[in-house]
Amino acid sequence: MPAADPLVRFEGVGKAFRAVRHPPLLAEALGRRLARRSRAGGRFWALRGVSFELRRGERVALIGPNGAGKSTLLTLLAGTTEPTEGRLEVRGRVAALLELGAGFHPDLTGRENIRLLGSLLGLRRAEVEAQTTSIEAFADIPEFLDAPLRTYSSGMMLRLAFAVMVHSGPDIFAVDEVLAAADARFQARCFEWLAEFTARGGATIVVSHVIERVRAFCTRAIWLESGRLRADGPLGAIAHEYGAGQ
Amino acid sequence: MSVDLGAVLVNDPRGARVSPSPWRTGAGWDMFRALVARELKGRYKGSVVGFVWAVLVPLFMAGIYTVFLRILAGQRVAIERVLVGVFAWQYTAQCVQGGMLAVTSNANLVKKVLFPRMLLPASAVAAHLVQYLVSVVVQTVLLAALGGAEWSLRGWLAWPLVVAGLTALNLGLALILSAAHVHLRDTQHLVGVLLSAWFFVSPVMYDLEFASAVVQARPGWAPWLWLNPLMSLFTAARACLLKGAAYPWSWASAASLAWPAVILGVGVLVFRRAQRHFADLL
Numbered sequence: 001m002p003a004a005d006p007l008v009r010f011e012g013v014g015k016a017f018r019a020v021r022h023p024p025l026l027a028e029a030l031g032r033r034l035a036r037r038s039r040a041g042g043r044f045w046a047l048r049g050v051s052f053e054l055r056r057g058e059r060v061a062l063i064g065p066n067g068a069g070k071s072t073l074l075t076l077l078a079g080t081t082e083p084t085e086g087r088l089e090v091r092g093r094v095a096a097l098l099e100l101g102a103g104f105h106p107d108l109t110g111r112e113n114i115r116l117l118g119s120l121l122g123l124r125r126a127e128v129e130a131q132t133t134s135i136e137a138f139a140d141i142p143e144f145l146d147a148p149l150r151t152y153s154s155g156m157m158l159r160l161a162f163a164v165m166v167h168s169g170p171d172i173f174a175v176d177e178v179l180a181a182a183d184a185r186f187q188a189r190c191f192e193w194l195a196e197f198t199a200r201g202g203a204t205i206v207v208s209h210v211i212e213r214v215r216a217f218c219t220r221a222i223w224l225e226s227g228r229l230r231a232d233g234p235l236g237a238i239a240h241e242y243g244a245g246q
Numbered sequence: 247m248s249v250d251l252g253a254v255l256v257n258d259p260r261g262a263r264v265s266p267s268p269w270r271t272g273a274g275w276d277m278f279r280a281l282v283a284r285e286l287k288g289r290y291k292g293s294v295v296g297f298v299w300a301v302l303v304p305l306f307m308a309g310i311y312t313v314f315l316r317i318l319a320g321q322r323v324a325i326e327r328v329l330v331g332v333f334a335w336q337y338t339a340q341c342v343q344g345g346m347l348a349v350t351s352n353a354n355l356v357k358k359v360l361f362p363r364m365l366l367p368a369s370a371v372a373a374h375l376v377q378y379l380v381s382v383v384v385q386t387v388l389l390a391a392l393g394g395a396e397w398s399l400r401g402w403l404a405w406p407l408v409v410a411g412l413t414a415l416n417l418g419l420a421l422i423l424s425a426a427h428v429h430l431r432d433t434q435h436l437v438g439v440l441l442s443a444w445f446f447v448s449p450v451m452y453d454l455e456f457a458s459a460v461v462q463a464r465p466g467w468a469p470w471l472w473l474n475p476l477m478s479l480f481t482a483a484r485a486c487l488l489k490g491a492a493y494p495w496s497w498a499s500a501a502s503l504a505w506p507a508v509i510l511g512v513g514v515l516v517f518r519r520a521q522r523h524f525a526d527l528l
Contacts (some may be wrong), residue, residue, distance in 0.1 A: 001515070061520060074255060075358075078359070078360055079264065080262070080357055080360050081262075082261050082262050088257045088258070089254070089257075090254070090255040090257070096358065099354055099358055102358040103359055105284050106289045107292060108291065112284075118280075119277045120280065123273070124276050125279070174460060
């Protein structure tokens, strides 16, 4: 594989939602049909015309105010939604820690949830078994592993999720503000791991609307605003302009 | 970092495609197992008798129906026929109710993690199948105790086919309803009503003979009986397991046994079409 091959390539990606985003009730759906209003009428572009590439070893900050399209971009990257226009390619596994508790079951214990999330992230059963000790060590909450997840604090949940994702063999790792749920020591450990991971050839995306939080770690910034790519380049250069606008 | 890149995801307006698919690498089956384990463990966590409820609930239902049927219809009501009917009905009813919510109740998973979405309704049905099979053990013991069981090799060989048919039907319904519920939240209320109606037109508390007698008084109704997939499946279940019960082979009754395959096929097609928009609608 040529080293120049990007891990991620977005080509003119756009994602539109219908303006009414909750599923219509029967009456609404019928009403709309009767009123002959076009369904494509109220379109909202959460993301449009976004192109960029991501290579091995990059530490990228995805920045922008609320509603800029950061989360939409990440769901496209994870493949859970499809773009309305354009095309994107991801070579490798994506681990995205975006919401606490995604993939977990509140009534199962920490240990059972490790197995569940590991499998959903694509690990084989044997791989999960083989790495259980290492996952538990990374999470470092030995006294809670046999307690149901609903008794966990958000910090503990984060530890467990991060530990499983670290062991899922990712090529691209995306985190957002959920990291703030962890205490300083665990956060430091996460960034230490991410630095090592990137050095080994992974790519890291840190999502934030506050550039100061990502300044220490990231070297490149992708700035989204109202669904458009406002700037893409060295973080130092962008930070000044972004900071001025906040 | 390994040189092996694992999967390649291509995502464009035609949908997200991963190669190699998790089914080719075997990871899909591990996900399935993990999700079934979650269903089974999660369902009874925190309850005192836990999995015993899988048996107790249909047992109570069968008891209630038998008592009231005997009050209403007299001592002729055969407990063992009600037992087989109620246990099988519980399996279908739970698959319909639980399967319908399989996607919507896992919204955060569907939005954040890419995995074959069909595993959600499939694992819900599989977990109910496990429960049903456990309740079948109890059913067999009870039938033996009541003396109504027919111990024929033919019956016991055909029985797994009936369970397979029932499972295919339940899975097909779970696929259709779970996809429908994402797109239209009215599904839940509609299904509640339809499920009660389905219970009464299906031979759960009664059997084919009773239904035939009712139908005979009304010319033109007879062929419609077999339009209900549960008419053939429950009648076949009783024919396999009970003394004096037989499957009345005719063109209509034979064709009725093809229902599960049809519903499952439709379910897979509907779900495949609908799943692309799940994450946008949840």
